Amino acid sequence: MxxxxxxxxxxxxxxxxxxxxxxxxxxxxxxxxxxxxxxxxxxxxxxxxxxxxxxxxxxxxxxxxxxxxxxxxxxxxxxxxxxxxxxxxxxxxxxxxxxxxxxxxxxxxxxxxxxxxxxxxxxxxxxxxxxxxxxxxxxxxxxxxxxxxxxxxxxxxxxxxxxxxxxxxxxxxxxxxxxxxxxxLPPRLRAFDTTFSMGVLYHRRSPMDHLRELRETLRPGGQLILETLVIEGELGECLVPEGRYAKMRNVWFIPSCATLESWLRKCGFENPRTVNLNTTSIEEQRRTDWMHFESLADFLDPKSPHKTIEGHPAPLRAVVVANAT
Known part of the structure; x- marks a missing residue:
């Protein structure tokens, strides 16, 4: 129990x-x-x-x-x-x-x-x-x-x-x-050596607030492992889906990697670096006998799988590592 x-x-x-x-x-x-x-x-x-x-x-x-x-x-x-x-x-x-x-x-x-x-x-x-x-x-x-x-x-x-x-x-x-x-979590906790936030940032109405909350969990020098949806693009670019994204209602901000790294620096992290980019495949996220609901194949445009069913770029996920100041 x-x-x-x-x-x-x-x-x-x-x-x-x-x-x-x-x-x-x-x-x-x-x-x-x-x-x-x-x-x-x-x-x-x-x-x-x-x-x-x-x-x-x-x-x-x-x-x-x-x-x-x-x-x-x-x-x-x-x-x-x-x-x-x-x-x-x-x-x-x-x-x-x-x-x-x-x-x-x-x-x-x-x-x-x-x-x-x-x-x-x-x-x-x-x-x-x-x-x-x-x-x-x-x-x-x-x-x-x-x-x-x-x-x-x-x-x-x-x-x-x-x-x-x-x-x-x-x-x-x-x-x-x-x-x-x-x-x-208590504010200004500054307790953890490593904090993971994977698949969360794009669900937050205020990504800056989430990044600040993550920093407050970490001791000075502690490492953040942030995994989230991103788009291809330059510094300052960010997708803000007006309706749904891949049939999800609660997707608010999908930045480029350069934009995300800038956000991290602004929120009190140092040395943010994108260490991995991966386009989500239907082999990695799919319907199974243990999950009967819709999954990625249902969220993509069947005629153009590099786009979501709404016409947005298909899910591209980045792993970004940074250290709390």
Missing amino acids: IDYTPLYAALQHIPELRPWLAQLPAQVAEGLSPHRWGDLPDWHAALRALPDIAPSTIDVQCAVSIGSAEDASPEQLAELEQQLRKLHPWRKGPWEVFGLTIDTEWRSDWKWDRVLPHLAPLKDHLVLDVGCGNGYHCWRSFGAGARRVIGIDPSAKYVAQFYALKKYLGEDQPVDLLPLGIEA
């Missing part, structure tokens, strides 16, 4: 985060309120019904892989799949769970492979992952050596998915997912 008691105890021993404890339990209670999430009792029931299986192996370095099919009976494996499917849709992954592949909408492992070569070593880092979904990259950060990882995402379903898998990855592991947005 979802239990933050070990996290609260651990934060007592992290001076930079200890003051947050005065408000964090109330924030978590609000984030997981049944009044906000009518399906929350069903998700809790799925978590309670997960079978008790001890994994023979766990890998969070090369992938996220838990045990093998030989660790459980056929009845347990059937029950496991039934309960995990109750938490549909699964968007970030993939996850290998006792021989069962949760084939998620996104190949988040491909994104991690693009990011990893450009990370300063995470050994002993305190890591924050903003808008982390179900926490896939939290576990990969832990596998890369982070001493503690805190993910935040306001979706209670993603929190349920995370804790379904943490049951088997290790409930005592220093990786947690809080049902919060970045605005819930």
